[in-house]
Amino acid sequence: MLSLGSSLPQLRKFLRDPNGLVWTDVMLVSYWQRALIEVAQKTGVCMVAEARPWPPRYDYAVTYDWEKALVEGYQWECFPYWEANEMAITQGWEASFNSDNPESETTGYKITQPWESCYADTEQIIPLKVGGKHLKTVFAAYDEQIVTPITVNALGQLDPWYRKRVGLPLNFYWWDETEMTIGLYPRPTPVYAETADEQIYDDDGGIVNFEDSSLETSDEGIVLDAVDTADAVFLVYQLYSSPSDDLYEEVDYPAYLKHYIECAVLEYAFSADTDGFVPSLRDYWSERKKIGLEVVKKLKGASVRGRLITRGASSGHQRLKDSRLPSNYYDLGER
């Protein structure tokens, strides 16, 4: 786990500003946040593997934007916002309530928490919030079965009634890329299950089972987390972290990236138009950062270089002798 607070003494030594007279902590925090994003985007090694329960669990259901600033944890804007009348509505027909020929009232439940879908039929999109700041999805599965990505546009063309479909998920789609939520198609049949005593959430929001075995204190063994993927959405994705202004907030990056992030922070610091603007040191730390990022990028190739890769047998493409006839017809030959 990395945090700016743990790197602060080293950074202030390099900046020769121990008391924060030129670069305040606030400035360093903003440089740190910027460096985290740059390193994650350029290296692609910041990956997370996590399992999220279905139905998803939110801490708060909100109806207006201003509520989001007042609550913490995972939030879900459960009801649509009617822009014309500046109010949240539950059913779509409410938008035409005062018109001369209003849309007929529809039945069906609206839910405020996803677990309610276990007890009530609803056509609402139940979004699953992806933890962290998502860059690129590498793999996704629901209940140990692969789900492939699809766009909402393609899904709508494939199945115009995709919102009503319930069944075994085949695809996932990005519902809101600002809120980092995805939807599953078809929507899985929800089964409400109490969280078992031995299942707890870690800070990243995944379901993990902690092993409390004798290997915990051994030098040769490791304490491990086994990721439980049954009845859960399992996601592997690249992420970037954008922490808050807290100096000691930890980010889930590999620890070996720490020094390269520090190089990026120093580059930004020495390039700022302050009393500490030193172009030579800016260039030095910039080159150090580039060298470091190149070194880290080689990790991906190094991890697969040891594999045995062989060319598969060429399948070839058989040209049909007579394209009008099926391939199982016998060769008529000349008569």
Place this chain on the structure above:
Amino acid sequence: MNQIEKYVLQQIGENLTSPDVFIEGSEDMDFLRRSINAGITDVCIATGCFKTTYFLVLRADRMYYRFRQTRDEMLYPVEVLDRTNGRRLYQTSFAEVSDLDPFFMQHAGFPTHYWQVSHDAIGIYRKPSDTGRILEIRCVSVPKDYVDDTTPPKVRDQFEKAISHYALSEYFASRGDAKRATENMMVYLDLAGLQRFMPDHNVMPLPQKGGNYAFARQ
């Protein structure tokens, strides 16, 4: 004081027998050690020279395992051995294993393949049907930072001089001397055999052995 520290202090003119500034336990000595640790990290990532072994106990019906790294930090596995069967597992990827078996997450059996899922997690195919099977995982790692004289730095002898220049580079950078810092950084890259990472260095793709085939490395 280890050889790396001695070399660095000699280069900056510090008295090794009775140091004035870099005294054991002082902030300056801690700063120097952090620089040396950063250099060791850099070399280990670039060359893959440091390897460790982890023993992973598999649980029934669990395919993915996240490491809790308390000592060295794993970069990537190079060999995974099933100690129960005495066989080596094949390295694969999500794409290949799903091509091999579209329902790979559901089938249980004895493990034959592994792949790295994230920087601290691996997947095993097939997931074991019972608990207790042990995998011996040999990984390229980054050694844990050394903080005092009692713990020697874990690095190959051939890289010690290179890492010394890495630390020297950071020392001069901390004093605002970008020119000498850059010079020492170039010496570090040269001594460590990492010339391909030098700025503006044209990188030529390395030819592969045997034409289109890549051979497994031990």
